[in-house]
Amino acid sequence: MNEEVDFILDSTEENMQQAIKHLEKQLLNIRAGKASPAMLGSVMVEYYGSMTPLNQVANISTPDARTITIQPFERNTIPNIEKGIMVANLGFNPMNNGESVIISVPPLTEERRRELAKQAKAEAEDAKIGIRNDRKVANNDIKKLDISEDLMKIAEDNVQQLTDTYIKKVDSIFDNKEKEIMTV
Known part of the structure; x- marks a missing residue:
């Protein structure tokens, strides 16, 4: 593929990885009953x-x-x-x-567990929004390039695949955290 397109894809993936790291860091602050x-x-x-x-x-x-x-x-x-x-x-x-x-560290009540699960879900949604914003920026950058329609379509498909992959990672991380929070 084109060098400029590869650069856009690499930087987009890097930004999406940062969103995942940020999510993991935020979820560490949400306690799941065990002292840490x-x-x-x-x-x-x-x-x-x-x-x-x-x-x-x-x-x-x-x-x-x-x-x-x-x-x-x-x-x-x-x-x-x-x-x-x-x-x-x-x-x-x-x-x-x-x-x-x-x-x-007091044991968590059922109500508090639900609150923490909601908080974790909000953090996951923020990460998804960040990833979607990265996709938007990448697609706009690709449209600015002087490349063929076919290459542009391929590049946009690659950006969408990256987005789907990272959204799945966010969902997986959230599911694990939710299980951890709701386990008594």
């Missing part, structure tokens, strides 16, 4: 006057399926860590024992 350090990935803590990700000021571990332990590198950051967790609005109630912060 990734749940605190969005928590920012004030550390010497600047906002710093929690994982850069403390070790985060999960001693069991219902508990997250945060061991700060410096004891004086415990109040800031607790405040950061509360501000992140994750629905957790942090407690401290003077040396570390402990979070008990």
